[in-house]
Amino acid sequence: MNMYFQDFKMTENNKPDLEKIAKEQHAIKLAQKEKESNYYPEKLEEFGLKTINRFVDFHPDPSKYMKLGITFGHKGMEPVAEAMANNEPWAVVSGLNPSGPLHMGHKAVFDELLWMQKNGADVFIPITNDESYVVGKTSSLAESRRIAIEQVIPSIIAMGFKAEKTKIFIDSDYMDIYNVAMDLSPHLTLNKAFGVFGFDKSEQGENPGTMFYRSGVQLAQILLPQYEEFGGPKPTLIPVGIDQHPYIQLSREVARKKGFIPPAELDLKFMWGLDGKGKMSASREESAIFLTDSPEVAKKKLKKSYTGGNPVADYQRQHGGIPEICPIYTLRTYHFESDNNVGESCSSGEILCGNCKNEAVEQTLDYLSDHQAKLPEARKRINEYILTTPIRSIFK
């Protein structure tokens, strides 16, 4: 008997009450789906953001993530759209914490950035090794820098970004970012910064570095493309998780004071972790497929993954699975499918979790093999992507 069933009440003839088990599981997952489906619309309303639907309606070729509603909200995207449509310069900034190799959750964001680059964006990718260190995710600045150079940057390059329109910088190597942070600081009060970031003095891990990073350096990263060295001020788009909305709101205020164009916010749904306990995260290794995972490791993680299915196959065939909360569905739809076929097959009961996982393994291993084959060449090209432009305009 499957261990899973041991927790359930047995019927008189000492067999598990499968229908009861199936119903209970279905109900639990439905409730989870309900919670999930309300979360983002409620946040949109709370923050006064707009859905991406209008953009999808009007753009001649919106991204897959937008069409599927994975990219779901925005604020202030109008100047970006105008620039996009008129072939005028615009930028996108998406930072990354190099505490470990990239995983498939990161890839989702980078796929969206690639679409933006195809639509004219200059892509700025700050590698925030200073943040990794000050918040205690790595043991030293050198350690997070090493991860960035050896693992993170080659993976980004291997995804297909064009060198001439991509500006990657490791914070601790690109000292100008700290000058820009200083330049912006007078436009923000401590009161405001405390209001947005908290900075609880008693909280473990808070230190002067986290304070300077969040309220200074992070703003500098967001507003960097608007300095004249990069042809600014210009429309800038910041893809974020919706929990980061207050930071973008703050940067919009500072941008106005500085005479820049308030950066637009683009909201992406997070990707479910394979453990079903929240978003895919490097801090829960079993939740993530890392782009450097071996086929064996990746396969094992996928096979063990939580799903939106039901422990009783017949019940799932009849009632369907719940793809909306399923990490395998999310993984396949985000990365390997061009439409929502997997979701439809799952909800109709046409496909069961075992087969779906097998297909996910095949697709993931193919991708990882292809990606990993590109890494040696990508490592040789790092210098083509690294930003070195000095920011002199702040000294005028």
Next chain:
Amino acid sequence: MKLEQLLSQRGLVLQSPSAEEIRTRASKTSPIKLFYGETYDAYGNTIDSMKYYFFVADLAKSLKQEGFEVEPTILVADTAACRNVSSQLEYKYMTLGKERAKFVEEVNEVYGTELKVLRMSEYIDSPEFQEELQKVIDTCTGNPELMVKVEKSVPESKIEIERKKGFMYSFDEITTIIGLDVKIGPPREDLYDNIAREIAADRGEKGLMSLFLTPTLPLGMNWAYFFSNEGIENHGITAYKAGSKRLQDHRVLVGRMDSDYVKEQINQSFISENPNLPNPVLDVGIISEIARKRIGGEDTPVDLAERFYNGEIKPLELKKIVGDLVHEYVLSRF
């Protein structure tokens, strides 16, 4: 063309009373008064005004064919157009009003529309109108709920000026339309129409019927313009004022623009096969197609929208068709 066919032309009629409701009114009121009123600005005559002229004329023709007596009128609201211009510009705007009235006459000649043209200045000072105006003002000012609606009929940007002027623009408009049968106009005019209907109902008189045509949209604007201007697909820009939202270079100005310029604007225009999205090219195409049918003596419904949305005509093909139609049957005729 049968009344039912006229009222169900896709891409042209947004909202309409039923054919039966119009027939019932026509059978009780003779002649049935069909009306479209407009102001203007100094940038010229738009093809979008012609959409309304053609529709009023077609509605009149359709009812006449059924044996009803009809009075189709185009009002050039010259006095209203002068309300918000300086006294130095008043003469110029009154002259522009005459030019707009002349344009309607020209449309009558070219397309055989048989529309009666009336300028507001011709009746606004008459004792009959002034008496009716006073009654409307008394009714509205004596009813706080109605006054709220009068205020709402004014765009927010003009509310302070109108308040100082005692909402005379709105009262003139309401008084003008109160005794009409079918008023053809853009959807925004529902605000005036509702007040007029309410007053008429209070008096136990017949209420006017509103018939709205599709909103007017600018040419030569890309997808981002429409994305950024939320709601434009519902309210459009002002059909009869070429300079509405400073988009005079993105309109078809009859008698002022050459065909090559307009064709270029059409080529640069946003176009989508999604029927829920604005389609400025199709809009100009429908007007030009009506012009073609009138010149050719064809009394059949316009099916351009139907053919485009069922995939018979592709977007680039539509742009070419519309460019040729607007040249041949509109621009070259003035």
